[in-house]
């Protein structure tokens with residue numbers, strides 16, 4: 116599960132998010148959902164230049180089964 120660092124909400128499958136960094140944060144950054152980006156900017160966080168990511172659909176990884 117990916118959690119938004121601002122609203123502490125678990126992102127829904129397929130939901131987009133980006134990485135933001137507060138001052139002195141680790142380079143890995145924090146996940147911020149699109150709804151909270153204005154809040155993060157108000158806190159003085161910087162948006163990470165990495166491409167936006169998507170939360171994986173739940174169970175997608177295990178849905179591919181080998182057909183015998």
Ligand SMILES: [Zn+2]
Pocket residue numbers: 119120121122123124147148149150151
């Ligand atoms: Zn959020």
